[in-house]
Amino acid sequence: LRLINQYGRERGERGLPKLLPGLNFIAGLNGERTETYSLNLNLLRDLRNEGLLLRRINIRQVEGEGFQDIPEKEFKSFKSAVRDTIDSPLLQELFPLGHVLKDVHWETHDGRTRLPVHLTEEHVGEHVHGRAGLTFGRQIGAYPILIGVPYHIPLERSSSIMITGHGARSITGVEIGLEINAATEKQLEAIPGIGKKAAWNIVSARAKLKRKEERPSIESIFASAKVQLDSTIQSVFADE
Known part of the structure; x- marks a missing residue:
């Protein structure tokens, strides 16, 4: 895991780390104990405390003849803890x-x-x-x-x-790369910092400005709509 992180965590051209490891946890294997779940969770916490990245954590169950019963309470608790305390922070760090x-x-x-x-x-x-x-x-x-x-x-x-x-x-x-003079109300709503009301105001202001000029600037549209144009919003749109 450390070796793959060392060489694979650098982000590539598409925006993701080039190569990351994954882990599979299989519940119900012979020899498993209730303590196994806390040991597995502690392992994941140690990996994260070390700053190591994981692309995926799969939690599976085996059932049928030849396998032991799975302790339902411990299994559900382990799965919930992994999803809430490991997966969620990992997702936010990776994306x-x-x-x-x-x-x-x-x-x-x-x-x-x-x-x-x-x-x-x-x-x-x-x-x-x-x-x-x-x-x-x-x-x-x-x-x-x-x-x-x-x-x-x-x-x-x-x-x-x-x-x-x-x-x-x-x-x-x-x-x-959206175009300010073509973006629909739904596209505008999807941009952070622009809600439903602001999106409608932008569409309305744009329509009024287009009566005077064919392609009003993003600055004039937002000013007319009385919506703040910050760097995050501006980064979504193509250069006019």
Whole structure:
């Protein structure tokens, strides 16, 4: 684990560490004791206290003839402690807010299950970009993190995102490189620092300014909408 961290934790071009280890814990193996769960949890805590990174922690059960019974209370307590005190901080360290991930491949709309309909024009066409809904995608690789975006992105293509939130074992984000004069209300809402009301004010202010000029600047749009334009918001938009 130390050796892989030493050479693999450096972030690569797509924004993630180049190579990280994973651990599998299998409950129900012969010889296991109730103390095994506290020993395993202490091991994970020692690894984290040392500053070592883990890409994944799988917790599995074996059942059937030839294996011993799993102590339900200890198993559930161990699994809950790992998810809450190990996985969650790891996720936030590996995927910090504001960090950019590149080459996210968009797979599904409004659910995590890939369906044949997702290959139709209704889901891959440019006209769906920015519509209300959810889009899920991943970077291509081993154990890629699930990424959700709170609006529709045409499927079967890739883009870069800025991380805006964390789930239990997934993250949320917003595309970078959006155009201020084309961004929809739903896309604006997804940007940190812009809520539903501010997004509507921006869309309204933009429409009024466009009566006088074809492509008003991001500064003039935000000023007219009375919405603060900070560096995080500005980093989401393409240079005009």
